[in-house]
Amino acid sequence: MAKRESNVDRVYEALRRMAADFAFKPDQRINESALSEVLGASRTPLREALNRLVAEGFLTFQNNRGFFCRPLTPSYIMDLYEARVAVECEAARLACTRAPDEDIAALADYLNRMEPEYQSATDPEELLAMDESFHARLAQLSGNSELQRILNNLNGRIRYIRLIDLKRMRDRAGGKAPGDISAHRQIVEGIAARNTKAAVSAMRSHIEKRREEATEAVRIAFSQLYVPDE
Amino acid sequence: MAKRESNVDRVYEALRRMAADFAFKPDQRINESALSEVLGASRTPLREALNRLVAEGFLTFQNNRGFFCRPLTPSYIMDLYEARVAVECEAARLACTRAPDEDIAALADYLNRMEPEYQSATDPEELLAMDESFHARLAQLSGNSELQRILNNLNGRIRYIRLIDLKRMRDRAGGKAPGDISAHRQIVEGIAARNTKAAVSAMRSHIEKRREEATEAVRIAFSQLYVPDE
DNA sequence: GAATTCGAAACTGAATACAATTCAGGCGCC
């Protein structure tokens, strides 16, 4: 039995996780040799993984200077959320037009099954995973794999900001999750009723609301990043 | 004067062009050593370039089996066009909301300056470059660099289908270009008037119209690809 | 004659070695 997962994949996943955990500070230059030692792989697979992350927008690259962590600015996060609006609203629209009734019902079911868990969960990672899962399933209803792909990429880059946001909310509200599953339900109901306008506008306002929170969270992130190392 | 463009970039550009020229047939396996000889570079930079193309959706990759040209199907092209609708409609919407008047005027100007050239051009590549340039500028008006980035990626993958489409049109119409610059003008007018609804719906119908042509073009492409080598 | 297994050739995966470039610090010159 050979290994099913290549070294590059392993390194790639590790890097993504590191990026989510702020192992790289914005605009920081990434040292290949040092990283390859940490990750236990040579520079060749490491560079392949880094290149993938560049193409996906997680990192940047300058000729003969190497890889850099992407700068983190409020306007960058804003851009990502606006792109999400574009992708998810169109996904909702397409779902309204052509998703089979049974698939829509399945999503509504999923929402119902998840609700208790969603209401009781306090772990931000868990909450985020459920939220992303819902949005990914909805994108699936569009039947368009490009939209799914783009959304997946956007979510990957937004994730760490959302985590900060959720942690902040939990700390403020004393362990209470935001838990606005109602917005999700509203979207699904719009789709089920084949009411494109309602579904799209519910989706839009849902994401835009989250955007406000996230841009605020970026400022928190700034303060966390640029204070002396804890 | 040192080279400003790295070897990887050169290889990457060459590969993109090869993909656009059908140097690889859909689902064809790509031989790294052979390719590296053709391109005059070793496998290391070649693989970096290939990985970038995978991340951008131009190629696929299977563990221990290598790189493959992506399959070309009508539904794949459909997906790309639908994604374009999502991105460009939102870009138009954002432009309506917040693009400075002078930038909108500049785009209208650009359209006017280009019109004679657009009407007289017969070379499909030239036409396509102008069309893409317009859409890219419009995306710029949104002020959202993510949307620009996504659009650029989508256009890169749609390009070769559009080229086939345009060539077909030219051949059918006897050298006459489609030249429906009027749709572009309509979109810009909508934005200039800050009429979001008009601008977005003009954009949507414009792209969806092109989508119809393109899915037809895919069938042409199929016939071109799967006949015995000329 | 067909199917299966074994083996060799071809190809990919990854590491290492070396060349080219950048960057920082120091020295000399203005």
Add this chain to the structure above:
DNA sequence: GGCGCCTGAATTGTATTCAGTTTCGAATTC
């Protein structure tokens, strides 16, 4: 004292090499 050039240390860019996997074909067996 400040500016610019030069040198070397560090880092990236690319080639080469070797190991592991896949693939294809031929030989053997049923």
